[in-house]
Amino acid sequence: xxxxxxxxxxSQCWLFHIALVLNIIxxxxxxxxxxxxxxxxxxxxxxxxxxxxxxxxxxLKKQQQQLQQQLDNLRQQQHNQE
Numbered sequence: 001x002x003x004x005x006x007x008x009x010x011s012q013c014w015l016f017h018i019a020l021v022l023n024i025i026x027x028x029x030x031x032x033x034x035x036x037x038x039x040x041x042x043x044x045x046x047x048x049x050x051x052x053x054x055x056x057x058x059x060l061k062k063q064q065q066q067l068q069q070q071l072d073n074l075r076q077q078q079h080n081q082e
Contacts, residue, residue, distance in 0.1 A: 009050065009053055009054045009058060010054060012050045012054075013047070013050040013051055013054050015050075016043060016046040016047040016049075016050045017047045017050075017051075019039075019043045019046070019047070020040065020043040020044055020046075020047045023036055023039045023040040023043050024040060026039070027040060
Protein backbone atom coordinates (compact mmCIF):
# COMPACT_ATOMS: atom_id res chain seq x y z
CA UNK A 1 0.00 0.00 0.00
CA UNK A 2 1.78 3.09 -1.21
CA UNK A 3 -0.77 5.80 -0.72
CA UNK A 4 -0.56 9.00 1.31
CA UNK A 5 3.20 9.28 0.88
CA UNK A 6 3.30 12.91 2.01
CA UNK A 7 2.96 12.03 5.71
CA UNK A 8 4.34 9.21 7.83
CA UNK A 9 2.22 6.19 8.81
CA UNK A 10 2.21 7.32 12.44
CA SER A 11 0.94 10.76 11.45
CA GLN A 12 -1.72 9.14 9.28
CA CYS A 13 -2.86 7.04 12.21
CA TRP A 14 -3.18 10.10 14.45
CA LEU A 15 -4.89 12.11 11.72
CA PHE A 16 -7.54 9.46 11.01
CA HIS A 17 -8.22 8.85 14.69
CA ILE A 18 -8.66 12.57 15.32
CA ALA A 19 -11.00 12.75 12.32
CA LEU A 20 -13.01 9.88 13.78
CA VAL A 21 -13.31 11.62 17.14
CA LEU A 22 -14.36 14.87 15.45
CA ASN A 23 -17.00 13.02 13.42
CA ILE A 24 -18.41 11.40 16.54
CA ILE A 25 -18.49 14.77 18.34
CA UNK A 26 -20.15 16.29 15.27
CA UNK A 27 -22.81 13.56 15.34
CA UNK A 28 -23.58 14.39 18.97
CA UNK A 29 -23.73 18.14 18.44
CA UNK A 30 -25.55 18.52 15.11
CA UNK A 31 -28.70 17.30 13.43
CA UNK A 32 -26.90 16.32 10.21
CA UNK A 33 -27.00 12.61 10.95
CA UNK A 34 -26.63 11.12 7.49
CA UNK A 35 -23.49 13.02 6.44
CA UNK A 36 -21.95 12.54 9.86
CA UNK A 37 -22.68 8.80 9.91
CA UNK A 38 -21.12 8.41 6.46
CA UNK A 39 -18.11 10.44 7.60
CA UNK A 40 -17.81 8.33 10.73
CA UNK A 41 -17.92 5.09 8.77
CA UNK A 42 -15.23 6.33 6.39
CA UNK A 43 -13.10 7.68 9.26
CA UNK A 44 -13.44 4.39 11.12
CA UNK A 45 -12.25 2.46 8.07
CA UNK A 46 -9.28 4.78 7.56
CA UNK A 47 -8.35 4.73 11.26
CA UNK A 48 -8.46 0.93 11.46
CA UNK A 49 -6.56 0.60 8.18
CA UNK A 50 -3.84 2.99 9.38
CA UNK A 51 -3.60 1.20 12.72
CA UNK A 52 -3.29 -2.23 11.09
CA UNK A 53 -0.64 -0.96 8.69
CA UNK A 54 1.33 0.64 11.51
CA UNK A 55 1.00 -2.32 13.87
CA UNK A 56 1.31 -5.31 11.51
CA UNK A 57 2.06 -4.57 7.85
CA UNK A 58 5.08 -2.29 8.19
CA UNK A 59 6.92 -4.53 10.70
CA LEU A 60 6.25 -7.52 8.44
CA LYS A 61 7.66 -5.66 5.43
CA LYS A 62 10.76 -4.77 7.44
CA GLN A 63 11.19 -8.38 8.53
CA GLN A 64 10.70 -9.57 4.95
CA GLN A 65 13.42 -7.19 3.74
CA GLN A 66 15.79 -8.47 6.42
CA LEU A 67 15.08 -12.07 5.45
CA GLN A 68 15.62 -11.24 1.78
CA GLN A 69 19.00 -9.68 2.61
CA GLN A 70 19.99 -12.77 4.60
CA LEU A 71 18.92 -15.00 1.74
CA ASP A 72 20.92 -12.92 -0.75
CA ASN A 73 23.99 -13.13 1.52
CA LEU A 74 23.63 -16.91 1.81
CA ARG A 75 23.25 -17.26 -1.96
CA GLN A 76 26.34 -15.14 -2.50
CA GLN A 77 28.31 -17.23 0.01
CA GLN A 78 27.17 -20.43 -1.70
CA HIS A 79 28.13 -19.02 -5.10
CA ASN A 80 31.60 -18.04 -3.81
CA GLN A 81 32.18 -21.53 -2.40
CA GLU A 82 31.49 -23.15 -5.76
